[in-house]
Amino acid sequence: MTKTKEVLKKNTMLIALAVVMVLFQVLISIAGKGSLFAPANITNLILQNSYVVILAVGMLMCILTGGNIDLSVGSIVALVGAIAGVMIVSNKMNVYLTILVCLVLGTLIGAWQGFWIAYVRIPAFIVTLAGMMLWRGVALIVLNGLTISPFPQEYLRYFSSFLPGDASNKGLILSVTLIVGAVLCAVYLAVQLIGRAKKLRKGYDVESQGMLWGRIVLICAVVMALSYLLGSNKGIPVVLILLGVIILAYSYYTQNTVPGRYLYAMGGNEKAAKLSGINTNRTLFFAYTNMGFLSAVAALVCIARFNSAAPSAGTNYEMDAIGACYIGGASAYGGTGTVSGAVIGAIFMGVLNNGMSILGIDANWQKVVKGIVLLAAVVFDVVSKKHSSKS
Amino acid sequence: MANIILEMKHITKLFPGVRALDDVNLQVTEGEIHALVGENGAGKSTLMNVLSGIYPYGDYEGDIIYKGELCKFHTIKDSEAKGIVIIHQELALVPYLTIGENMFLGNERGNKGKIDWDETFNKADELLRMVGLHESSHTLIKDIGVGKQQLVEIAKALAKNVKLLILDEPTASLNETDSKKLLDLMLEFKAQGMTCIIISHKLSEVSYVADKITVIRDGATIETLVKGVDDLSEERIIRGMVGRELTDRFPKREPKIGEISMEVRDWTVYHPLYDGRKVCDGVNLNVRRGEVVGVSGLMGAGRTELAMSIFGGSYGRGISGTLIINGREVHLHSVQDAIDHKLAYVTEDRKGNGLILSSTIRENTTLSRMEKISHHKTLDKDLEIQVANEYKEKLRTKCSSVEQLVGNLSGGNQQKVLLAKWMFADPDILILDEPTRGIDVGAKYEIYCIINQLVAEGKSVIMISSELPEILGMCDRTYVMNEGRIVGELTREESSQESIMSCILQSAGKGA
Numbered sequence: 001m002t003k004t005k006e007v008l009k010k011n012t013m014l015i016a017l018a019v020v021m022v023l024f025q026v027l028i029s030i031a032g033k034g035s036l037f038a039p040a041n042i043t044n045l046i047l048q049n050s051y052v053v054i055l056a057v058g059m060l061m062c063i064l065t066g067g068n069i070d071l072s073v074g075s076i077v078a079l080v081g082a083i084a085g086v087m088i089v090s091n092k093m094n095v096y097l098t099i100l101v102c103l104v105l106g107t108l109i110g111a112w113q114g115f116w117i118a119y120v121r122i123p124a125f126i127v128t129l130a131g132m133m134l135w136r137g138v139a140l141i142v143l144n145g146l147t148i149s150p151f152p153q154e155y156l157r158y159f160s161s162f163l164p165g166d167a168s169n170k171g172l173i174l175s176v177t178l179i180v181g182a183v184l185c186a187v188y189l190a191v192q193l194i195g196r197a198k199k200l201r202k203g204y205d206v207e208s209q210g211m212l213w214g215r216i217v218l219i220c221a222v223v224m225a226l227s228y229l230l231g232s233n234k235g236i237p238v239v240l241i242l243l244g245v246i247i248l249a250y251s252y253y254t255q256n257t258v259p260g261r262y263l264y265a266m267g268g269n270e271k272a273a274k275l276s277g278i279n280t281n282r283t284l285f286f287a288y289t290n291m292g293f294l295s296a297v298a299a300l301v302c303i304a305r306f307n308s309a310a311p312s313a314g315t316n317y318e319m320d321a322i323g324a325c326y327i328g329g330a331s332a333y334g335g336t337g338t339v340s341g342a343v344i345g346a347i348f349m350g351v352l353n354n355g356m357s358i359l360g361i362d363a364n365w366q367k368v369v370k371g372i373v374l375l376a377a378v379v380f381d382v383v384s385k386k387h388s389s390k391s
Numbered sequence: 392m393a394n395i396i397l398e399m400k401h402i403t404k405l406f407p408g409v410r411a412l413d414d415v416n417l418q419v420t421e422g423e424i425h426a427l428v429g430e431n432g433a434g435k436s437t438l439m440n441v442l443s444g445i446y447p448y449g450d451y452e453g454d455i456i457y458k459g460e461l462c463k464f465h466t467i468k469d470s471e472a473k474g475i476v477i478i479h480q481e482l483a484l485v486p487y488l489t490i491g492e493n494m495f496l497g498n499e500r501g502n503k504g505k506i507d508w509d510e511t512f513n514k515a516d517e518l519l520r521m522v523g524l525h526e527s528s529h530t531l532i533k534d535i536g537v538g539k540q541q542l543v544e545i546a547k548a549l550a551k552n553v554k555l556l557i558l559d560e561p562t563a564s565l566n567e568t569d570s571k572k573l574l575d576l577m578l579e580f581k582a583q584g585m586t587c588i589i590i591s592h593k594l595s596e597v598s599y600v601a602d603k604i605t606v607i608r609d610g611a612t613i614e615t616l617v618k619g620v621d622d623l624s625e626e627r628i629i630r631g632m633v634g635r636e637l638t639d640r641f642p643k644r645e646p647k648i649g650e651i652s653m654e655v656r657d658w659t660v661y662h663p664l665y666d667g668r669k670v671c672d673g674v675n676l677n678v679r680r681g682e683v684v685g686v687s688g689l690m691g692a693g694r695t696e697l698a699m700s701i702f703g704g705s706y707g708r709g710i711s712g713t714l715i716i717n718g719r720e721v722h723l724h725s726v727q728d729a730i731d732h733k734l735a736y737v738t739e740d741r742k743g744n745g746l747i748l749s750s751t752i753r754e755n756t757t758l759s760r761m762e763k764i765s766h767h768k769t770l771d772k773d774l775e776i777q778v779a780n781e782y783k784e785k786l787r788t789k790c791s792s793v794e795q796l797v798g799n800l801s802g803g804n805q806q807k808v809l810l811a812k813w814m815f816a817d818p819d820i821l822i823l824d825e826p827t828r829g830i831d832v833g834a835k836y837e838i839y840c841i842i843n844q845l846v847a848e849g850k851s852v853i854m855i856s857s858e859l860p861e862i863l864g865m866c867d868r869t870y871v872m873n874e875g876r877i878v879g880e881l882t883r884e885e886s887s888q889e890s891i892m893s894c895i896l897q898s899a900g901k902g903a
Binding site: 205257259273331 | 703729746748749754759761762768770773777812
């Protein structure tokens with residue numbers, strides 16, 4: 001009984017996400033406006049939220065260090081996008097060079113802010129609020145207040161195309177996506193079983209067979225369903241692959257590496273972390289430098305999606321990213337939260353947006369609902385923690 | 392016959408696992424200065440917290456009778472309304488507000504939510520004159536010294552129409568002159584008819600001002616000495632404070648003491664904030680392999696600061712002196728350096744400085760030496776679980792699994808996790824700061840066994856403790872520290888509660 005409860009408690013947000021998806025599906029069907037799970041809509045959902053997911057992953061690192069947030073990411077997205085626009089569109093410069101320059105620029109901006117936050121210990125809120133104004137201003141100056149478009153195909157194919165490229169052959173697309181899905185499932189299965197065998201060989205505790213297979217079947221089913229839906233539309237968005245790589249890399253970083261553990265230690269109790277020999281300044285500096293880097297990645301995705309570089313790009317993106325982390329179970333005081341949680345939080349927000357849009361709910365009311373959901377998620381988190389610490 | 396202003400009858404207060412007060416009785420006569428004395432942790436402050444309503448009515452057993460009526464205080468406000476004001480050892484002043492604003496904080500002059508600043512500052516100036524503090528009430532608190540801040544606290548109490556003033560260690564952070572001034576002020580108030588309760592470790596001061604002295608030991612009242620009737624000499628008071636039977640609360644150990652493993656010479660540390668204030672002053676000490684060395688002293692003697700400044704300069708500024716580990720002089724610039732030199736500091740404040748409460752036992756155990764469970768910065772989680780379980784077994788930590796959050800453990804088990812964390816770091820020299828603070832007797836015994844095991848393996852242990860019986864029961868040698876200086880070094884044979892106490896008391900105020 002307690003095992004089931006534990007599993008439920010660990011996956012509260014995942015269950016909430018499933019419930020919300022089903023709820024919207026029912027509402028949308030009743031309203032006769034199609035389906036949330038329509039292949040085109042699923043593709044759309046991924047493209048719409050790709051930048052939030054990338055930013056949420058970076059924001060999680062910052063939040064983990066002690067509830068610090070980064071308000072400047074939206075402005076960095078605008079600035080990096082503006083530079084890319086000027087380089088590629090206005091000056092016809094090399095695409096690869098531009099991508100490299102943009103990533104370095106984002107990292108440098110992150111390092112600049114990280115320096116003040118980590119080594120001079122100016123509160124992150126203030127430094128990034130300043131950055132929010134500063135980088136937005138620079139973006140406006142670079143673009144002279146104008147929007148640059150369109151981007152050449154040479155650039156777009158790296159961020160907004162689909163695999164396989166041949167869009168005319170429906171059968172080919174579906175079979176390729178299904179094969180990719182099956183390969184992924186096989187890899188997952190293999191990783192799980194090998195890990196289990198290794199544990200058994202060393203005589204460590206392992207989870208029960210039922211739990212293991214339950215999880216494998218569930219995840220493979222979701223992957224195959226997604227493959228089918230994508231295959232029925234245009235194929236696998238290149239952005240999805242990028243997202244997959246980022247999510248996997250950062251999950252591994254936070255869960256399985258020493259510097260990743262430092263993030264949690266610092267956020268949980270900075271004094272104790274320091275007295276354990278952890279250089280907390282370096283940890284904090286890394287979190288913000290990395291945020292700058294991921295902002296640049298998000299910027300590259302954004303300009304491809306909108307096929308333009310605009311000075312107003314990225315407005316309020318920081319709020320979406322912060323909201324995603326908190327909905328995904330990150331503590332506002334730092335020290336707890338996972339990459340997968342932040343991703344689920346981002347998808348949750350995306351589904352809310354998407355579902356309400358399909359239902360034709362007024363944009364103003366959408367904001368009201370999102371605000372309430374964010375507060376409810378954090379209240380739930382805080383109250384349940386209080387409850388568990390009492391028992 | 393003067394009136395009894397306050398009577399506390401059969402007060403019993405329980406904390407989880409600890410009986411902090413056990414049937415305590417206290418009688419205070421109107422217009423007297425009544426001193427409460429006892430060792431650290433004897434229950435003096437707890438008793439005063441019960442009186443002032445910090446522990447609300449119903450949280451304790453027994454009756455408080457004040458001016459002939461039974462009182463049921465639920466908050467500090469309730470007791471203050473009756474004229475009972477407590478001034479804590481840690482001053483409760485807001486540094487960036489003025490003296491005047493601080494004095495009327497929570498007791499603002501004016502009405503209907505509007506503060507009358509003219510009245511506030513006029514009244515403040517008047518009260519400051521009464522306590523003999525010549526400062527403008529517009530001065531910021533941060534700009535005046537601790538001695539003057541103490542006077543502001545008293546003026547603040549006067550603003551509340553105080554009838555019974557409680558001072559908890561008022562002179563702990565004051566120098567000789569300021570202390571004298573404060574004590575004389577108390578005598579002056581007494582002449583005006585105010586009643587005072589003073590908690591103090593400085594027995595010379597107690598004999599100077601007090602009309603009656605109540606001795607508290609292990610949460611129980613032992614005796615009340617009356618001026619003019621009983622002998623109020625320091626020796627007499629100390630006998631009351633420490634006169635307890637030592638039972639077999641400490642595991643036996645055959646000391647096998649080797650060569651010197653760490654030596655500190657002429658160690659001086661300055662306060663990180665206050666210029667020119669020495670927290671440690673020319674400290675010399677050493678520890679040998681297989682030896683448990685105690686550092687005894689009162690709170691605020693500079694013991695923790697000494698330990699932390701040695702531990703990679705984690706505390707203080709302008710640290711000077713020589714640190715020799717295994718015969719070689721070393722300079723530890725960071726905690727990582729200290730850990731690399733096989734030094735460990737187990738903090739007194741396990742929740743604040745020691746553990747990550749929001750993380751699991753597993754994660755806490757490996758935190759200070761993660762290279763042992765990782766290759767190229769990548770964690771081997773299976774190995775991590777294995778070592779966490781090993782330490783859990785070794786220290787007999789009670790938990791559901793090593794995946795349990797440390798914040799959900801009891802104090803004793805948290806302490807074991809903290810010890811496990813530092814044992815995992817493979818130190819040769821461990822500095823244990825108050826290793827048994829706030830944990831029950833059974834867990835204490837287990838911690839003592841662990842300490843014995845550590846020295847049996849040839850490690851050196853420096854144990855900082857405020858509990859004299861623990862020092863006497865565990866240590867092969869004891870340094871006594873007071874006001875940042877080592878004021879005595881006693882062998883096991885020389886150590887007794889009396890000898891340690893008199894080292895402290897004889898040194899008090901001499902070198903300031």
